[in-house]
Amino acid sequence: MSEGKGVWVFSENADLTLEMLGKGREIADKVGAELAAVVIGSNAADWANELVKYGADKVYLVDNAMFGRFQAEAYLSVLHNLVVNYKPETVLIGSTKNGKPLAARLATRLEVGCVPDCSRLGVDEKGRLVGERITYGGNAVAKLTFKTKPQIVTVPSRAFEKPQPKKRSGQVVKLDLKAEQAKTEVVETKPLETSSVRIEEAEAIVSCGRGLEKKEDRVLLDELAAVLCGQVGCSRPLAEDRKWFSEWVGLSGHKVKPKLYIACGISGVIQHVAGIRDAKVVVAINKDEQAPIFEVADYGVVGNLYEILPALKEALKKQLQ
Amino acid sequence: MKRIIVCLKQAVDVTQLKVDPATRQLITASAPRKMSDFDKNALEEAVRLKEKNAGVEVVTVTVASEEAKTVLREALAMGADKAYVVNDAGLKDVDTLGTAHVLAEAIKKAGEFDLVLCGESSLDSFSGLVGSRVGELLSLPQVTSARKLSVEGDAVVGERTLEDSIETVKAKLPALVTVTREINQPRIPSLMMIMKASKKEIVTWTLADLAVDKAKLASKIEVVEVLAPKTERKRIRITGESVAEIADKLAKALIQEGVVKR
Numbered sequence: 175m176s177e178g179k180g181v182w183v184f185s186e187n188a189d190l191t192l193e194m195l196g197k198g199r200e201i202a203d204k205v206g207a208e209l210a211a212v213v214i215g216s217n218a219a220d221w222a223n224e225l226v227k228y229g230a231d232k233v234y235l236v237d238n239a240m241f242g243r244f245q246a247e248a249y250l251s252v253l254h255n256l257v258v259n260y261k262p263e264t265v266l267i268g269s270t271k272n273g274k275p276l277a278a279r280l281a282t283r284l285e286v287g288c289v290p291d292c293s294r295l296g297v298d299e300k301g302r303l304v305g306e307r308i309t310y311g312g313n314a315v316a317k318l319t320f321k322t323k324p325q326i327v328t329v330p331s332r333a334f335e336k337p338q339p340k341k342r343s344g345q346v347v348k349l350d351l352k353a354e355q356a357k358t359e360v361v362e363t364k365p366l367e368t369s370s371v372r373i374e375e376a377e378a379i380v381s382c383g384r385g386l387e388k389k390e391d392r393v394l395l396d397e398l399a400a401v402l403c404g405q406v407g408c409s410r411p412l413a414e415d416r417k418w419f420s421e422w423v424g425l426s427g428h429k430v431k432p433k434l435y436i437a438c439g440i441s442g443v444i445q446h447v448a449g450i451r452d453a454k455v456v457v458a459i460n461k462d463e464q465a466p467i468f469e470v471a472d473y474g475v476v477g478n479l480y481e482i483l484p485a486l487k488e489a490l491k492k493q494l495q
Numbered sequence: 496m497k498r499i500i501v502c503l504k505q506a507v508d509v510t511q512l513k514v515d516p517a518t519r520q521l522i523t524a525s526a527p528r529k530m531s532d533f534d535k536n537a538l539e540e541a542v543r544l545k546e547k548n549a550g551v552e553v554v555t556v557t558v559a560s561e562e563a564k565t566v567l568r569e570a571l572a573m574g575a576d577k578a579y580v581v582n583d584a585g586l587k588d589v590d591t592l593g594t595a596h597v598l599a600e601a602i603k604k605a606g607e608f609d610l611v612l613c614g615e616s617s618l619d620s621f622s623g624l625v626g627s628r629v630g631e632l633l634s635l636p637q638v639t640s641a642r643k644l645s646v647e648g649d650a651v652v653g654e655r656t657l658e659d660s661i662e663t664v665k666a667k668l669p670a671l672v673t674v675t676r677e678i679n680q681p682r683i684p685s686l687m688m689i690m691k692a693s694k695k696e697i698v699t700w701t702l703a704d705l706a707v708d709k710a711k712l713a714s715k716i717e718v719v720e721v722l723a724p725k726t727e728r729k730r731i732r733i734t735g736e737s738v739a740e741i742a743d744k745l746a747k748a749l750i751q752e753g754v755v756k757r
Contacts, residue, residue: 287714310621313521316721321713358636363660364661433753444510448724475733486746489743
C-alpha cells in the first residue's frame with residue numbers, strides 16, 4: 175500500500191473530474207506527488223482508463239452495479255475506506271450539490287479541515303496548499319490552508335481549465351468494496367429545465383437588473399446577446415423577487431467567467447459583483463451615475479439601457495462587418 | 496413527530512460590513528449582527544411544520560462567542576418555543592468542525608428530537624459545511640439543499656435541485672435537513688408575537704456545560720489572510736454627444752479588447 179503525498183480527485187460529475195485533474199496535476203507536480211482519481215460507478219472501466227489521458231497516474235476504480243447513481247452513504251463509505259487505506263495528502267472533491275455534503279461528511283469522519291468552493295488553488299512558497307474562496311458575501315477573499323491531513327478541498331465547476339488529453343501511461347486499480355447501508359432513498363428524479371447552454375460556459379453575457387421595467391423587454395438583451403454569440407443573465411432580484419428568470423448571476427447563484435459581461439440596469443451590490451469577479455471585461459450601463467457597478471466595471475456608460483442597448487447592437491453589427 | 500431542532504447562527508450582516516481602504520481588512524468587530532438568512536428559512540420551515548402538526552415543539556440551538564440575545568428573541572417571536580445558546584469566549588476561533596462538535600453536543604443535551612433543520616450555508620462565512628458535519632456527528636440521514644419539505648409518517652421528504660435534475664429524497668426520522676432560500680418566505684413577527692416571546696425561555700450554556708472534548712475544538716484550518724478583493728477594473732467612462740456616438744465608442748473599445756467574436 176502506498177502512503178505519502180498523493181493528490182486525489184473525485185467527482186460524480188465528468189467535466190468537473192477532468193477540470194480537477196488539470197489542477198491536481200499542477201499541485202502533484204509541485205509537491206512531487208502521485209495524482210490519482212477515484213471512480214465510483216457502474217460499468218466505469220472505460221472512463222477510468224480515459225482519466226489517465228487527462229493526467230491521472232493512478233485510478234482507483236470501484237465498479238459495481240449498486241454505484242450506478244450517486245447515493246450519499248454508499249459513496250461516502252467507499253471514499254472514506256479508500257482514504258483511510260491509501261492515505262492521500264490532498265483530496266479535491268467536486269463542489270456539486272451532492273459533492274459538497276460528501277466532502278463535509280468525509281472531513282468530519284476523518285476529523286479534519288475542509289476548505290470549500292476554492293475558486294483558486296495552489297501551493298505557496300512554503301509548500302502549503304492554499305485555497306482561495308469568496309467570503310463575507312463577496313466583501314472579502316479568504317486564503318486558507320490546513321493544519322491537518324488529509325487536506326480536503328471542494329472545487330466548483332469551471333473554476334479550472336480542462337486539460338488536453340495526451341497519450342500517457344497510468345495504472346487502473348480495480349477494487350471491490352462494499353458500501354454501508356443507505357439511509358436515504360431517492361424516490362423521484364426529473365430533469366431540470368435549463369437553457370441548453372450553461373451560463374458558466376458563455377463567452378459573453380448580457381445581464382439585466384432592476385433597471386429592466388418589463389419582463390418582455392428582455393428582448394433587447396436577447397438581441398444584443400445574439401450579436402455577441404452570448405447569453406442573457408440577470409441579477410438576483412429579477413429571479414427571486416420578480417420571478418422573470420429562474421437563475422441569476424451572483425455569489426448565491428451562478429459564478430461566471432465570460433470574456434465580456436455587460437451589466438444593464440444592475441446597481442452592483444457586492445454579492446452580484448462577487449459572481450463576475452473572473453469576467454475579463456465588465457461593461458456597466460446604468461442611469462444612476464452613482465451606482466456602485468461603475469466602480470467595478472472596465473467601461474461605464476451613464477444612460478438609459480432602453481436607448482443604449484439597441485444602439486450598441488447596431489454599432490457592433492456595423493463595425494463587425 | 497414531537498420535536499424539531501433548528502440550528503441558528505448569529506452572522507455578520509454582510510450588507511453593512513465596512514472595509515478599511517488602506518489595509519483592505521474587514522471591520523467585523525463593530526459590524527451589525529443578524530440571524531443568518533438561510534437559518535431563518537430553516538426556522539420558518541420548522542414553525543410551519545409545527546403549525547401543521549399539533550404537539551410539535553420547535554427548539555433553536557446557537558453557538559456563539561458573544562451575546563446573541565437579539566437573534567434568539569427574534570427566533571422566539573417567529574414561533575420557536577425555546578432557545579438554547581452556547582456562549583463561550585473559547586469559541587472565538589473555532590472552525591466548521593469545532594462548531595459542529597459543539598452544536599452536536601448541545602443538540603444531544605437539549606433532549607430527544609425527530610428532525611434537525613439547518614440553513615444550507617451561512618450569510619457571512621458561506622462555507623456550507625456545518626449542517627452536514629452536524630448530521631455526520633449525530634449519525635443522521637441527511638437531505639441537503641432542500642427547497643421543499645414535508646413530513647410523511649416517520650419520514651421526511653425533501654425536494655432538491657441538483658445541477659441537471661430535481662430529486663425527491665426520503666429519509667427516515669430522525670434526520671437532518673439543510674434548506675435553501677427558495678423554500679419559503681420567512682414571516683415578520685407581529686408585535687403580539689414579540690411580546691409573547693419575551694416570556695419564552697432562553698437557556699445559556701458554556702462549554703463547561705457540554706460533553707465536548709476540548710481537543711476536538713482546535714481549528715484544523717489556518718487563515719492565511721482575509722482581505723477585500725482588489726478591484727483591477729479600468730473604470731473608463733464612455734461619454735458622447737449622442738447615444739449613437741457612445742454606442743460606437745463602446746463597440747470599438749470592446750472589439751479592441753478582443754472580447755467580441757467576429
